[in-house]
Amino acid sequence: MFQKKLLLTLISTSAFMFSNLSFADSVFGSGADKSKLTAISTILSTPENYLDQSVTVQGTIVKVCKKRGCWMELASDKQYKTLRIKVRDGDMVFPMTTMGKTAYATGPLTAIPLDLEQTKRYLAYQAEEQNETFDENSVTQAITVYQLNPVGVTIAD
């Protein structure tokens, strides 16, 4: 009788806990090194100067990978611009619920040059991920994607 009660209590407690966890983790990897911040606009204006160097950036989280949480985009201090923070699948999982919060990310900047076809696919994928309409005929130039591969991220409220 006691074992039955214990088992039922355990199962109901587990179900309650699993449904009420908040996942408040705000430090990923080693956490960001906030002591030397570089503005995203500074990096994006001359990205070649920062390639493969470790930098720390700060910005509002404006997009998060909906499926795997493997990337997020931080708003630049200049209008319309963002910088992608990308990790290998599973290394860090950025929660969708962090959108609108401020993130700090530390890591090397990398460049991915795309040809025109890859550019179209890349932009189409991004639009699909965000439920946005996309016309591939509007893409006439190949782009180079710059992204930061973080070793540490800190998300502040």
Next chain:
Amino acid sequence: MFKNVNWFKLNRSLHRDIGYFCVGVTLIFAISGIALNHVEDWNPNYQVIHNTQTIPALKQMVERDSFETDLLISLQLNSKIKARFWQSPSQLKLFTTNEQTLMLNLDSNQVIIEQIKPRPILRSLNFLHLNEARKAWTYFSDLYAVMLIFLALSALFMIKGKKGVWGPRAIIVVAGFAAPLAFIFYYAS
């Protein structure tokens, strides 16, 4: 020393008790495994709800000092704006304190309200399955994997004689190896 040990009985007892212990974790990995396997078809972690509303003269409204307050009232949202981002000259994103993203299109006067809600229970199961917790969970899940190996191997010695794995039922074990091998052969070659 081990002469008097009944290995058959010990194997069955260990298989039973370790099996009981593994029930909970197996359910966690199995349920979240199905959910995550179909990540291309649905979002296993979050429920994302879109609600589109039209606000007349949105472009003029944006220029007002009281724009954000007015917009929230128009949309009947009881929250505050915590951050904003101009995606393009005609597209503005506003982030509320209630985990909503308001996507404004000034050309079409449309506002898409995106509400993100973590899926109850499933989000927690996926959190463990994908080892987002790391730390001690890594070692616990390693231990679970070792216990699964034990369960698989001890299952071979559960029944003696022709009804066991050395009888005709060996074909079932062979099938268990053959199925994944066939997939490897078909997809990876």
